[in-house]
Amino acid sequence: MDKQPVSTNNQRRQAYESIVSSYYQDVYRYAFWLTRNANIAEDLVQETFMRAWRSFDSLQKSSAAKAWLFTILRRENARMYERYRPELVDITDASLAEDKGGEPDQFRDRQELHQAILGLESDYRDPLLLQVIGGFSGKEIASILDLNSNTVMTRLFRARSKLRDTLTSETPSDASTTQQESQ
The missing domain is CATH 1.10.10.10 (Winged helix-like DNA-binding domain superfamily/Winged helix DNA-binding domain)
Structure with a gap:
């Protein structure tokens, strides 16, 4: 059994985890600003990092990782709205939450x-x-x-x-x- 692929996979995983830990907060902050909804932003960030993992080999320079992740995020946000169908709510049933902060x-x-x-x-x-x-x-x-x-x-x-x-x-x-x- 060849040990090279295991080492390469471990190196790949470690490099990916390093990028995730470095840029997670920035990616989430941008996703939250775009969506103004914590749950949607979390879903968007999760999908962004899943797509990043699948195409991690296409990242040529680790210095370009943040821009690469933001590009994936923007595209994923656009995809989300392509298939988004808003749920209509009767205005009389809706309530507004106040921000006390x-x-x-x-x-x-x-x-x-x-x-x-x-x-x-x-x-x-x-x-x-x-x-x-x-x-x-x-x-x-x-x-x-x-x-x-x-x-x-x-x-x-x-x-x-x-x-x-x-x-x-x-x-x-x-x-x-x-x-x-x-x-």
Whole structure:
């Protein structure tokens, strides 16, 4: 019996486990941000790591593992929504859970930021999330999204500009108050 395959399998498993332990939290954080649901994020992360194990031999450099995992995660998230069929719920039966954590102003600010980010077109939202949540550089984001580095940097700049405009724009009631004060 040849002992080489056992050693190779052990080395492969150890390398995989090292990558999982190094990047699990980052992958989960990104999955949670995408789904805003802990159970779905856990399922998504589990499927991501299963697919990563199956194609682990295709990973050529361990330094590219994080970007590789995020790419698998994004694709798995897209696959999940291709087959997702929402369950319709009667609004009278639904109840809203309150988030007791943090101050009300902080919760509102977080909600406004989250809504503003979700309101961005995916061309701007995806690179921004990969940079902010994933901690990737412009070059890494370009590789993940199959884009030119300059395109990624432009989209990041525009995403921040759009967020700034959205979050600092005056509401109609503020504008009318300002006009009345100036008269």
